[in-house]
Amino acid sequence: MSLPLYTKEQLQTLSQQIKCWARELGFQQVGITQPVINERDKAAFRQWLAAGFHGDLDYMARNSDLRFHPEQLHEGVTRVISVRMDYLPADTKAIKVLANKEKAYISRYALGRDYHKLIRKRLTQLGKKIEQYGGEHGFRAFVDSAPVMERPLAQQAGLGWMGKHTLIINPKAGSFFFLGELFTNIPLPIDTPFAKTHCGSCSACLDKCPTQAIVAPYKVDARRCISYLTIENSGPIPEALRPLMGNRVFGCDDCQLVCPWNKFSKPTGEDDFQPRHKLDATDLAVLFLWTEEEFLTNTAGSAIRRAGFECWLRNLAVGLGNAPSTEAVLSALNARVDYPSDMVREHVQWALRQHQQSDKVQVISHATAP
Ligand code: SF4
Ligand code: SF4
Structure with a gap:
């Protein structure tokens, strides 16, 4: 040409x-x-x-x-x-949803x-x-x-x-x-690179990363990063990291949410980026009980679908293991104990074990007290 x-x-x-x-x-x-x-x-x-x-x-x-x-x-x-x-x-209520351990x-x-x-x-x-x-x-x-x-x-x-x-x-x-x-291929004039960094002495993202995945400034260990663990990783999630993941079931935004520069972020005007199927604030237990058909329908055209149903259940099982021991949480987990995937079953068993711990049992007794 x-x-x-x-x-x-x-x-x-x-x-x-x-x-x-x-x-x-x-x-x-x-x-x-x-x-x-x-x-x-x-x-x-x-x-x-x-x-x-x-x-x-x-x-x-x-x-x-x-x-x-x-x-x-x-x-x-x-x-x-x-x-x-x-x-x-x-108004995606990110902080509020993160703080509510029953939400995904x-x-x-x-x-x-x-x-x-x-x-x-x-x-x-x-x-x-x-x-x-x-x-x-x-x-x-x-x-x-x-x-x-x-x-x-x-x-x-x-x-x-x-x-x-x-x-x-x-x-x-x-x-x-x-x-x-x-x-x-057009030799357009080039723009000036952004030469300065403005992080200064801030270390909020390193300090607040739930899994300490930012091992040093400008170095993220993907093997510890919740985004990698819940999206790219197709195998089991390392057990030691599961309690640290909280209710983050598809990706993680913590390092951005704590970044002081994000007070300047602006909301998108794109319809395509607006939350669908109330995914911005739905209970873990509700999502965990979606059938595969519902998963495929509700995530059609979404990045979530690429993770696949099995990994979706794996991630939600971890979230449910970290959730309070409510009836909805326990019955959702019990509904999947025989799920025909070794990986999902192992994560469900792990999650149920978390609820056998004494502190969580106390949560039940408080929640059910008259
Ligand atoms: S996405 Fe989450 S887990 Fe990954 S580096 Fe950022 S805060 Fe850490
Ligand atoms: S939180 Fe933001 S400003 Fe602070 S170190 Fe991390 S990236 Fe830089």
Whole structure:
């Protein structure tokens, strides 16, 4: 493909135009950078792998060559247009739900429809708009779908800095947003990287992580992270970590909820990200009793469905093991003691054992006292 020849002024105008179109398409911010990963980010990723912090995410190790060479993902790419889209629904009562041990806490990004489709579609629309304006340019949209090091690229594109919890933080918008990338072959002017970090002496995310998964600033051990344990991990959850998970049954937001920069986060205006089926505040016991059919129906088009029913039950069993010993909790667990999956049965048995502890029994006697 031969690209049109652009003057410097035309590229400047096009860059400004792209930012306007992106905002019209619902992105809150856009930055442009080169498809190059700097040596510091490569070294940090290698150290993370060498420490085994990726757990069973073998593809992380397999794809590191591609991660370090974004130019291999799309022929002729010269620029990465990095975008962010806020996802936090208004008034999701996150803290209140976390504190209510009978409720299921689902990561706020997963309450609505799966973001991948929506963001990829919008990025493709952006690519087409650029094409209508300046001719064929060769583009490809990415949303978590390939080995793209989206956080270093977002930082280089000026979207924010990487916080000690390893997520990108924007000083005016916090961190509750999705990232996406549009690779293009047009040599657009690049934006200034976000050079400073503003975590300072804060360590709230490290201190408050329920499982101490942030083992050092900028280092998350996925094997301890509740997001990994409840979503990516397809095997049993390590027993020592189960009591620490509380009622977090799909993902975890604690490191973001305690981050002082999130007082600047803004609610999303996207209908697709609004909670569906009351998933923002439903009882663990109710969700645990969903049939597989109900699970498939109620999570159609949602990121939750990708975890599968068995892992959903596994996670909920842990949440129920950490819940107060109410009748609803115990009868939900008892209803699944013979569930035809070794993993689910083992988690249910663990959960029932938690309720045999004396302190929980006292909870029953208080709850049932006249
Ligand atoms: S998502 Fe939760 S478990 Fe994972 S690092 Fe953040 S606070 Fe810790
Ligand atoms: S909680 Fe504090 S240390 Fe952690 S990312 Fe936010 S500002 Fe940085």
